[in-house]
Amino acid sequence: MKRRKLLIVVLGIGFLILITFLGTSLESLIPHPPTAAVQVEQAGPYQVTLQVSPNPPSVTNPANLSLQVVKKASGQLVSNARVTLSSAMQTMDMGTEELVAQPQSPGNYHAQAHFSMSGPWQLRVQISETGTPAASTTFDVTAR
Structure with a gap:
């Protein structure tokens, strides 16, 4: 009787390990769309353009994020904004990295992000400019 209970427990643990392994393996096999070379999104009164280098970003080295912020109505480059970024993995909780993009030239900002896991x-x-409400958008x- 004790031997039978032990066998059931061992088989149950083995089954849980197998299911966990299969779930993890399947997640890595599911194809995810590649990152577009240039992405453009609207954030309130701004048009934001993102370029990621290298593309696709690697989990072993930080990715360079180049952002251009333009006022949508006038086409004027926004050079006095505070541009912040937060990155979060979509399929599992890997935490959130908060970054402040540094101005490089009028309307152009740069940051480096660390993607700790593939996927x-x-x-x-988020863009904030003095006298204007903050606006935000997302990129995949x-x-x-």
């Missing part, structure tokens, strides 16, 4: 990530970009990035 789909979401970058949330697939790390490899």
Whole structure:
């Protein structure tokens, strides 16, 4: 009787390990769309353009994120904004990395992000400019 209970427990644990392994393996086999070379999104009164280099970003090295912020109505480059980014993995909780993009030239900002695991990530970009309400948008990035 004790031997039978032990066998059931061992088989149950083995089954749980097998299911966990299969779930993890299947997640890595599911194809995720590649990151577009250039992505453009609207954030309130702004048009935001994102370029990721290298593309696709690697999990072993930080990715360079280049952002261009333009006022949608006038086409004028926005050079005095505070641009912040937060990255979060879409398929599991890997935490959120908060970044402040540094101005490079009028309307152009740069940041480096660390994607700690391959798969789909979401970058949330928030733009705040004195006298204007903050605006935000999101971009999808697939790390490899």
